[in-house]
Amino acid sequence: MSKVSQQNGAAGVNGISVIHTQAHASGLQQVPQLAPAGPGGGGKAVPPSKQSKKSSPMDRSSDEYRQRRERNNMAVKKSRLKSKQKAQDTLQRVNQLKEENERLEAKIKLLTKELSVLKDLFLEHAHNLADNVQPSSTENSTSPAKAGQ
Amino acid sequence: MSKVSQQNGAAGVNGISVIHTQAHASGLQQVPQLAPAGPGGGGKAVPPSKQSKKSSPMDRSSDEYRQRRERNNMAVKKSRLKSKQKAQDTLQRVNQLKEENERLEAKIKLLTKELSVLKDLFLEHAHNLADNVQPSSTENSTSPAKAGQ
DNA sequence: CGGTATTGCGCAATCC
DNA sequence: GGGATTGCGCAATACC
Numbered sequence A, B: 001m002s003k004v005s006q007q008n009g010a011a012g013v014n015g016i017s018v019i020h021t022q023a024h025a026s027g028l029q030q031v032p033q034l035a036p037a038g039p040g041g042g043g044k045a046v047p048p049s050k051q052s053k054k055s056s057p058m059d060r061s062s063d064e065y066r067q068r069r070e071r072n073n074m075a076v077k078k079s080r081l082k083s084k085q086k087a088q089d090t091l092q093r094v095n096q097l098k099e100e101n102e103r104l105e106a107k108i109k110l111l112t113k114e115l116s117v118l119k120d121l122f123l124e125h126a127h128n129l130a131d132n133v134q135p136s137s138t139e140n141s142t143s144p145a146k147a148g149q
Numbered sequence C: 001c002g003g004t005a006t007t008g009c010g011c012a013a014t015c016c
Numbered sequence D: 001g002g003g004a005t006t007g008c009g010c011a012a013t014a015c016c
Helices: A063-131 B063-131
Strands: none
């Protein structure tokens, strides 16, 4: 994989370097350092040992941290791309299916018409027979028993 | 008002209590005040111009700022929800179309079969007629038995 | 246990 | 001016 993406700084929305020196608390979101799973949702009780996850506040200046973030950012990008593509594929599939549907419907129409013609022919024939009832009775045909739909 | 908006979203898997008590105003992300790198991260060069859009530094502590953010966050949430729903609808549509497709195909199959039967019957009759041109000869009908079912 | 993949979210730029 | 979209990074999880 190419990692060439952007590396630190450089690209951010503002690309600012944002050197997080310290306060970055980015606070943006709060830092759940301990984040016990809250009860609300899953309620997952926290397994034994809770606050030990990472006692360190995790320095955001840490090199390791930056590296991890970078990797995750890439993963996120990748995932989103994939997701987008999938959505597009689905949309395409809808069109494809719609087309196929139309094709099928046309075929049905044709078939129906053909059937109709043939049936008419038979009817005509039946009339003829009725008119000329011939005692010969060699054999008779039992109607195909199939009524219209 | 303001207060932190809180997302809970129910789903938040974590549903944590999210503590954001204090102001998160930290500069967490950079300030676009200057040099905005174009979005796109890295690739796009910033379009020419655009540099001082607002002379004011835009205080993130401003009440108005917070209000604006809050509203935008809601809009974002709304938009995303909508988007998600749309995607789901599309997926559903695919299934629907697939079903319809199957139905249509079954119908075609049936129609085709019917047509086939009728055609056979027709052929049989034609033969009879040909043979029977003259009642004198005793023709026999070999039922080709073509019926399958 | 360690890393990637997903997901929800807030921010900011843009679109409309 | 203001909601709607969209790209992006962060953090918590889900998944292997």
